[in-house]
Amino acid sequence: MRSPRNGMVATWPITRSTNSGATSMTDWRLQFTLPENASISNACCAQLAQSGTQYTLDAREL
Structure with a gap:
């Protein structure tokens, strides 16, 4: 993570763990809630709603 002026940039890998190991996922959806004083202005590699x-990051709609 790095903190640009008045904000933050973060990167998280999304992987699928199975008995045979972890693999990258390209078909995923992440839903979460942020405090009222926080926001997301853009996202890379996912559709932001x-x-x-309530926020949703969705790679299925790319």
């Missing part, structure tokens, strides 16, 4: 404090 927001409803109030």
Whole structure:
């Protein structure tokens, strides 16, 4: 992670763990809630949707 002026940039790998090991995933959806004073302005490699404090990052809609 790095913190640019007035914000933050973060990267998280999304992997699938199985008995045979971990593999990268290209078909995923992540839903989460942020505090009211936090926001996401853009996302790379995923479609970003927001409803109030609820966010969805979706690679399936790329």
